[in-house]
Amino acid sequence: MSEVLLRGGRVLDPASGVDGVRDVHVADGQIVAVGQDLPVGGDVEVVDCDGLWVAPGFVDVHTHLREPGFEDAEDITTGSMAGAAGGYTALCAMANTDPVCDSAAVAEMVWRRGREVALVDVFPVGSITKDMAGEELTEFGELNRSAAQVDFFSDDGKPVASSLVMRRALQYARAFDAVICNHSEDPDLTVDAQMNEGAVSSVLGLPGWPREAEEVMIARDLILAEGAGARLHVPHVTTKGGVELLRLAKSRGIRVTAEVTPHHLSITDDAVASYDPVLKVNPPVRLQEDVDALRAALADGTIDCVGTDHAPHPPELKDQEWEHAPCGMLGLETAIAVVLTDLVHPGLLDPLTAIARFTTGPASVRDVGAHGGPIAPGEAANLTVLDPARTWTVDGAALHSRARNSPFHGRELTGRPVHTLLRGRFTLRDGQVRASEEVPA
Amino acid sequence: MSRLFDADDVARMLRRLAHEVIEANHGAQNLVVLGIQTRGVPLAERLAALIEDIEGVPVPHGALDTTLFRDDLDVKGPRSIGETRVPVDVDGRTVVLVDDVLYTGRTIRAALDAVSELGRPARIRLVVLVDRGHRELPIRADHVGKNLPTAYGDHIKVLVAEVDGEDGVVAEPEGAA
Amino acid sequence: MRHLISMEDLTRDEVVRILDVAEQLLPIALRERRSVPTLRGKAVCNLFLEDSTRTRLSFDLAAKRMSAEVLNFSAKGSSVSKGESFKDTALTLNAMGVDCVVVRSHSAGAPVQLASYLDVPILNAGDGWHQHPTQALLDVFTMRRHLGDLEGRTVVIVGDILHSRVARSEVQALKLLGAEVVLVAPPTLLPPAVEGWGVRIASDLDAVLPEVDVVYLLRVQRERMRGAFFPSSREYARIWGMDERRLGLVKPDALVMHPGPMNRGVEITADVADAHQQVITEQVTNGIAVRMACLYLLLAGEGPALAGDDTEEAA
Numbered sequence: 030m031s032e033v034l035l036r037g038g039r040v041l042d043p044a045s046g047v048d049g050v051r052d053v054h055v056a057d058g059q060i061v062a063v064g065q066d067l068p069v070g071g072d073v074e075v076v077d078c079d080g081l082w083v084a085p086g087f088v089d090v091h092t093h094l095r096e097p098g099f100e101d102a103e104d105i106t107t108g109s110m111a112g113a114a115g116g117y118t119a120l121c122a123m124a125n126t127d128p129v130c131d132s133a134a135v136a137e138m139v140w141r142r143g144r145e146v147a148l149v150d151v152f153p154v155g156s157i158t159k160d161m162a163g164e165e166l167t168e169f170g171e172l173n174r175s176a177a178q179v180d181f182f183s184d185d186g187k188p189v190a191s192s193l194v195m196r197r198a199l200q201y202a203r204a205f206d207a208v209i210c211n212h213s214e215d216p217d218l219t220v221d222a223q224m225n226e227g228a229v230s231s232v233l234g235l236p237g238w239p240r241e242a243e244e245v246m247i248a249r250d251l252i253l254a255e256g257a258g259a260r261l262h263v264p265h266v267t268t269k270g271g272v273e274l275l276r277l278a279k280s281r282g283i284r285v286t287a288e289v290t291p292h293h294l295s296i297t298d299d300a301v302a303s304y305d306p307v308l309k310v311n312p313p314v315r316l317q318e319d320v321d322a323l324r325a326a327l328a329d330g331t332i333d334c335v336g337t338d339h340a341p342h343p344p345e346l347k348d349q350e351w352e353h354a355p356c357g358m359l360g361l362e363t364a365i366a367v368v369l370t371d372l373v374h375p376g377l378l379d380p381l382t383a384i385a386r387f388t389t390g391p392a393s394v395r396d397v398g399a400h401g402g403p404i405a406p407g408e409a410a411n412l413t414v415l416d417p418a419r420t421w422t423v424d425g426a427a428l429h430s431r432a433r434n435s436p437f438h439g440r441e442l443t444g445r446p447v448h449t450l451l452r453g454r455f456t457l458r459d460g461q462v463r464a465s466e467e468v469p470a
Numbered sequence: 471m472s473r474l475f476d477a478d479d480v481a482r483m484l485r486r487l488a489h490e491v492i493e494a495n496h497g498a499q500n501l502v503v504l505g506i507q508t509r510g511v512p513l514a515e516r517l518a519a520l521i522e523d524i525e526g527v528p529v530p531h532g533a534l535d536t537t538l539f540r541d542d543l544d545v546k547g548p549r550s551i552g553e554t555r556v557p558v559d560v561d562g563r564t565v566v567l568v569d570d571v572l573y574t575g576r577t578i579r580a581a582l583d584a585v586s587e588l589g590r591p592a593r594i595r596l597v598v599l600v601d602r603g604h605r606e607l608p609i610r611a612d613h614v615g616k617n618l619p620t621a622y623g624d625h626i627k628v629l630v631a632e633v634d635g636e637d638g639v640v641a642e643p644e645g646a647a
Numbered sequence: 648m649r650h651l652i653s654m655e656d657l658t659r660d661e662v663v664r665i666l667d668v669a670e671q672l673l674p675i676a677l678r679e680r681r682s683v684p685t686l687r688g689k690a691v692c693n694l695f696l697e698d699s700t701r702t703r704l705s706f707d708l709a710a711k712r713m714s715a716e717v718l719n720f721s722a723k724g725s726s727v728s729k730g731e732s733f734k735d736t737a738l739t740l741n742a743m744g745v746d747c748v749v750v751r752s753h754s755a756g757a758p759v760q761l762a763s764y765l766d767v768p769i770l771n772a773g774d775g776w777h778q779h780p781t782q783a784l785l786d787v788f789t790m791r792r793h794l795g796d797l798e799g800r801t802v803v804i805v806g807d808i809l810h811s812r813v814a815r816s817e818v819q820a821l822k823l824l825g826a827e828v829v830l831v832a833p834p835t836l837l838p839p840a841v842e843g844w845g846v847r848i849a850s851d852l853d854a855v856l857p858e859v860d861v862v863y864l865l866r867v868q869r870e871r872m873r874g875a876f877f878p879s880s881r882e883y884a885r886i887w888g889m890d891e892r893r894l895g896l897v898k899p900d901a902l903v904m905h906p907g908p909m910n911r912g913v914e915i916t917a918d919v920a921d922a923h924q925q926v927i928t929e930q931v932t933n934g935i936a937v938r939m940a941c942l943y944l945l946l947a948g949e950g951p952a953l954a955g956d957d958t959e960e961a962a
Contacts, residue, residue: 223755228840232655234755234777234812237839304756305763348734350754352775535671538683538713538943548947550664551671554680587681 031074032056033453034067038078038414042085043385044403053083055410058453062406078414081447084384085402086118086411088391089361090288091185091264091336094120094151096142097135098127103341103431105139108361109148110429110464111339113456115361116387116413116446119400120149124156125186131156131167133175140177147465148456152397155179157198157209163189166198173205181395183210185264186311188246190216195250199259208286208395210262211250213271214312218242223352225298225313233301235351238313240268247271251278254285262394263287265338267312269322276331286394288336289323291367292358292436296320300436306347306354307425307434310340324371327386328378334390337364341432359435362428367437369417369444380417414448421445429462474618474626477637480599483615484513487597488520490613494595495564498525502560502591506569506581507535507552512632513599514568530557534567536580539587560589570628572598575609600639602626648944650769652758653778654819662823666788669933669940675712676936686715689946692745694736694761695721695772697753701907702772702782705931706749709938715946718745733757737764747946750774755812768945776810781941782906783816785934787824789926790861792933793902798825803855805887806865806914807836807876813906814865818844829855833887835876852887856896864889864905864914880913890916902926 033055040051040063047063054062054073069075089112095103103111105122112120122139124130130139136153143151155172159165161184172179182202189195189211202209219242224230226237247263251274254261266272266287278285296314308314326332340357347354365387372378378386392401399409425438449457456463475483492498498521505514511533518531535552567581578596585594599615602624616639620626625642629635648661657665674680691710695703703719710717720740737760740748747768750758755775762769773779787797794800802821808814808830821828828846830837841848849855856862867883877883884890889903897903903915903923907930911917920927 226839228843231838231840231843232815234775234815236776239839304759306760345732348732350733350752350757350760352754353733538685540685543685543947548944551668551943553671554674583684587683 032070032072033450034069034073034075035078035083035412035414036075038081038083040083040404041381041384042402042404043381043389044085044401045405047404048381051083053404053412055412055450055453058410060404060406060408060410063404076448080416080418082380082384082415082417083404084413084415085388085404086400086413086449086451087116087365087387088119088397088400089117089337089339089364090121090181090262090334090391090394091290091338092120092122092361093125093338093340093357094122094139095341096126097138101343101431105142105151106146107429107431108339108341109143109146109151110462111359111361112149113449113451113462114429114446115363116365116415116449116457117149117361118411118413118449118451118456119152119397121152121154121181121395121397123185124154124183125161129156129161130154131159131161133171133177136172136177136179137175147451148462149451150398150400152181152395153177153179154185154210155182157182157184157189157211158194161187163187163191163194166194166201169202169205169207173207178396180205180207181210181262182207183212183264185210185212188212188214188216192249192253196253196257199254199257199261203257203259206260208260208262209254210264211246213243213246213250213263213266215242215245218245223309224301225315227298227316229298229301233304235301238311240270240315243268243312244270244274247274251283251285255281255283258284260284261286264336265290265293265312266323266326266332267293267315267319269319272322272326272331275326279331286333287331288334288391288394289327289332290336290338291360291364294320294323294327294335295367295371296436304351306349306351307358307436307438309351309354309356310338310358311356324377327372328382333386333393335364335368335386336391337361341430342434343432344434347434357434359425359428359430359432362430363423363435363437363442365415365446366421366442366444370442373417374443410450410453412450413446415444416447417444419443419445419447471640471642473638473640475616475639477631480615480637480639483599484516485520487613487615488517488524491517491566491595491597492521492525494612498522498527498529500563500592501529501566502556502558502563503529503531503566503568504534504556504585505531506567506577507533509570509628509630509633510568512630513570514566517566517568517597532556534581534584536577536584539580539583541576541580554584556588560585560591562590562592565591565594566597567594568597570599570630571626572596572601572611572614573604575605575607578609579607599628600626650758650762651780651941651945652762652769652771654780654783654816654823657823659823662784662787662820665784665937665940665944666791668943669784669788669936672939672943673933673936676709676932676939682712682714684714685943686710686713686946689746690716690718690744691747691749691942691946692718692720692740692743693772694740694748694750695719696757697751697773699751699773702751705934706772706938709935709942712935713939713942715942718743733760734764737761741765747942770941770945773812776812776815778816779812780816780820781934781938782813783820784941785930785937786817786863786904786906787820788937789904789930789933790902793926794860797821800826800860801829801858802826802861802863803829803831803849803852803859804863804865805831805852805889807867808832808841808865809836809838810868811865817863818846829859831855831887833877833883853893853896856893857898859897859901861902861904862889862897864903866906866908867910867913884913888914888916889919891918894919894922904930906930
């Protein structure tokens with residue numbers, strides 16, 4: 030395999046705390062040297078990174094790759110391409126496929142397809158309950174001991190409504206030190222809910238999704254996790270109250286991690302006045318005060334990571350009346366750009382912390398192997414090179430996803446991945462996704 | 471803007487027109503005088519009063535709005551609709567339509583349709599204060615105050631005290647409207 | 648006026664203009680004068696994606712009295728049930744060359760979406776809980792005919808505000824015309840953040856009734872009781888229903904109105920309903936006149952909307 034020298038980029042490596050201009054020398058899939066003015070050997074390809082940021086490859090703990098079952102929206106190939114284009118080297122594929130990822134067979138298939146496509150490493154998420162029905166626990170042990178080594182379970186898309194089932198799941202997960210991630214929504218409070226409940230829903234006449242529905246569930250899960258001594262991950266936090274619950278829980282030593290999506294960091298519910306179903310998402314976009322609380326929580330570490338909740342849907346399903354359209358938005362290819370544009374460039378978040386929320390943060394949620402850094406000799410060369418100043422306009426249809434339901438369509442963002450390397454191989458080179466030799470994309 | 475006729479001229483025209491209408495109708499019986507919105511309405515009211523004075527019989531009068539019958543709504547856009555007020559059944563009567571200016575004839579075409587929707591009069595006569603030519607339809611007035619041939623597009627405006635605060639006829643060259 | 652989707656899109660002058668035009672069209676709606684040829688050659692599509700015979704008939708008559716062609720397109724439920732997206736349905740109408748779409752939908756916002764797919768005027772005939780602008784216009788038209796200018800008048804709207812598209816449009820229409828609006832409802836049936844609507848919220852109907860010029864009663868839907876928004880229709884009738892005793896509290900010339908159909912014995916007793924049947928019947932004919940006015944203003948050309956007749960030279 031050829032050798033690559035990333036020359037003169039600003040290395041942002043949260044794992045080691047490095048923030049400075051360095052060369053990074055990659056050979057045989059590994060980082061072999063990091064330093065200033067590294068010597069260049071004969072057959073080393075030099076990639077000029079002057080003005081660019083060099084970071085560990087990004088990790089998304091919350092991706093819907095839709096395969097198996099919903100390949101009209103996305104599959105592991107197109108989702109992996111979107112991931113590579115977004116600077117990701119590791120994606121955690123949610124379990125709400127058809128069939129649901131509640132068996133080793135499905136988990137191994139997803140994991141293996143990821144390896145075959147070879148643009149990102151795909152880490153399957155197992156469901157908490159069989160068929161995500163909220164009743165019987167999935168065989169955590171079978172999934173954990175499969176080739177996919179699943180240590181993260183979620184019925185995401187649906188909450189585990191029963192407190193008893195949730196308690197058992199948390200207790201049982203301790204046998205594998207696995208993480209339980211519950212979609213925080215009290216379903217009784219969200220019957221027919223369409224958008225954030227508040228002044229905007231009131232005028233638009235759309236049934237409200239009250240913040241209480243989310244906060245009641247987060248509170249319940251935190252209490253249950255504390256009692257069980259288990260690991261809990263709270264996905265897509267959207268409310269100020271949810272942030273306060275997490276802050277309290279962390280101060281009490283509860284084993285909890287949390288994520289926020291790029292859209293909840295950026296979009297408020299007044300955008301729904303267009304009734305454009307692309308903006309329909311669960312949990313819904315909320316108020317500016319929530320956005321502000323989420324940004325502060327991401328900065329201070331109350332929220333550990335940015336998770337995209339990348340949720341592709343085919344256009345024919347989104348071209349329905351709002352109430353009939355499914356929930357979900359694309360996220361992989363715009364995530365870092367949104368965080369740079371709305372948080373880093375305005376000075377709300379420093380670059381090293383921002384990168385941490387895409388690397389060490391998600392890597393602390395579950396075991397994602399050699400992803401998340403550090404950028405150091407001997408480590409796998411999973412790297413992302415970003416142009417923080419590159420301004421571009423999002424075109425939903427031009428994204429690599431099979432679907433095009435990007436809420437940022439038409440928006441101008443600043444910052445974009447230029448190169449992504451998975452174990453030393455370019456999966457994104459000069460903004461172009463590069464399929465592996467085995468599988469033409 | 472130049473003034474062509476003053477209030478006295480207008481009053482004289484109306485008196486003559488009243489006599490003409492009576493003469494053509496052999497009296498004032500069975501008439502209904504309908505003014506076309508907007509300036510035709512006060513003119514019709516005055517004409518009816520003059521006929522009543524001369525003949526000593528009551529002459530019913532009212533207002534007709536032609537907006538809903540126009541053929542240029544696509545071009546000109548929607549406009550407000552004036553009142554249509556017809557005090558008697560028009561069936562079998564002589565309807566005297568009154569308007570201030572006769573020009574392309576399109577308003578009168580619409581007015582004829584509007585009257586037809588009201589019923590079936592014995593006959594319809596047209597009285598205008600000013601006829602300025604340039605007809606686009608085969609329509610003519612039965613009784614005319616003044617013929618004022620003008621350049622196409624020139625603006626002739628009849629002023630009516632009830633609407634404009636004074637009576638008179640003024641001319642404005644093209645583009646000055 | 649490009650579309651009529653929400654009362655929020657209208658100015659006070661536009662509302663007054665619609666009401667003034669409707670006033671002139673009322674004799675035609677009442678069959679005192681024959682229909683007019685104004686919209687001859689125009690095709691109006693009634694796209695009714697939710698059952699509503701009354702509203703559809705009203706729009707149907709309004710269009711026909713103005714000589715428009717009427718296409719009725721009814722489909723219950725979502726177009727997705729037929730495997731066709733809502734957008735496909737819209738594009739089909741475009742291909743048929745309709746000049747205006749009157750849309751009724753269970754889905755809030757469907758007319759807004761339709762307006763983004765089509766180039767023709769969209770007239771909202773009710774969408775989910777969102778808006779029902781022609782109902783509000785016919786109501787303020789009816790109020791204006793009885794009370795004159797609504798500036799400074801007080802209207803109390805009673806009942807299920809939360810699920811009511813009529814209430815949303817009504818509040819906005821009344822506020823545009825300078826009326827004060829009071830809402831009285833069980834707290835479970837008040838919309839979230841209703842304080843932001845610029846209305847007064849009152850809890851005691853009896854205390855409000857003596858000062859109001861109009862009592863506007865909303866329909867209480869039976870399924871709301873199953874949702875436990877209130878315990879029983881009996882209790883609702885006792886606390887929020889209009890009965891003979893409460894009728895005695897209002898001014899003698901106050902109007903009692905209801906968008907229909909009424910639940911006699913719940914929001915209104917049979918006696919009160921019968922005593923005020925005349926206004927409720929008027930609302931039906933007024934509805935035709937107001938819808939004629941809306942169709943006229945939306946469909947009669949693309950030209951500048953003129954303030955009056957005087958700018959047009961008599962020809």
